[in-house]
Amino acid sequence: MDQAAVLDHQFRVAAYLVTWTIQLGYVLWLTIKWRAQKREAVRLGIDRSLKSR
Amino acid sequence: MKKIAVGFYVAVTAVLLFWGYYQAIYVAPNDALQGEIFRIIYYHVPSFAVAFVFFAVSLIGSLGYLAFRSGNPDRALIADALALAGAEVGVVFCTVGLTTGPLWARRAWGIWWTWDARLTTTLVLWLIYVSYLLMRRFSAGPQMRTLAAVLGIFGALDVPIVYMANRWWRTQHPAPVFGGAEGSGMDASMVGALMWNMLAWFAWGVLILGIRFVVERHQQRIAAAEAQAALEAR
Numbered sequence: 554m555d556q557a558a559v560l561d562h563q564f565r566v567a568a569y570l571v572t573w574t575i576q577l578g579y580v581l582w583l584t585i586k587w588r589a590q591k592r593e594a595v596r597l598g599i600d601r602s603l604k605s606r
Numbered sequence: 607m608k609k610i611a612v613g614f615y616v617a618v619t620a621v622l623l624f625w626g627y628y629q630a631i632y633v634a635p636n637d638a639l640q641g642e643i644f645r646i647i648y649y650h651v652p653s654f655a656v657a658f659v660f661f662a663v664s665l666i667g668s669l670g671y672l673a674f675r676s677g678n679p680d681r682a683l684i685a686d687a688l689a690l691a692g693a694e695v696g697v698v699f700c701t702v703g704l705t706t707g708p709l710w711a712r713r714a715w716g717i718w719w720t721w722d723a724r725l726t727t728t729l730v731l732w733l734i735y736v737s738y739l740l741m742r743r744f745s746a747g748p749q750m751r752t753l754a755a756v757l758g759i760f761g762a763l764d765v766p767i768v769y770m771a772n773r774w775w776r777t778q779h780p781a782p783v784f785g786g787a788e789g790s791g792m793d794a795s796m797v798g799a800l801m802w803n804m805l806a807w808f809a810w811g812v813l814i815l816g817i818r819f820v821v822e823r824h825q826q827r828i829a830a831a832e833a834q835a836a837l838e839a840r
Contacts, residue, residue: 557641558641560713561640561642561643562642564712564713565642565646568705568709568710569627569649572649572702572705572706575702576698576810579698579814583821587817587821587824590825590828593828597831597832599828
């Protein structure tokens, strides 16, 4: 493989990794937010009303 | 039943994403001129396509909020949650597009960025929706949702400008692959990989949009319960 092809490969891998990192990072943030909401709902005594909807 | 349906949808989305990756890496050939770097298009183009669809969802939510806010507060809150979810997930996909694009450009053009019409209008679009999210995050009160809806509508106006930028003006960004001038298009051996990834990322986007919508609806109920508790404590 020549130098240009190696660089192309590395940039392609970087682009795919960046895509997955951003997407999964966002899902992780949503999960953390969801869990915090559950704790808050229990504190307020409305956890059943959240589940039922 | 609902859990089974969601589980099935998640499984189908995971298979589609895997299949899309397989198509992009192992089925589609290298581009004759660009080599492997061309394969970035299979993630780059679907990301922007999905972002545009979700900004349209945000527009519908914003219009719905303004339409319902006086007569039907419950519906207005649903529309507002949809507007927020559309904008936020749209920003996520737009961010992917704005980072994968420069990675391709560095190899194809020798530069990371240029201030041509397509790239600049896309960056402006991203900035408008980031400011929309920041405004929602750091402001409160009854006017916040109304102001956000108006900003969301203005943000959506930039989407057709971004889409048409490389048709209206001469840009460094490549000419449209689909729906462009005569002779534009993609080799048949590559179209399948692009379409599978389009479908896969759209399915993924709908999934996280749905989750974000539910999280925001929960947030609205928690805020209402907190307000009620504060009133009762007085």
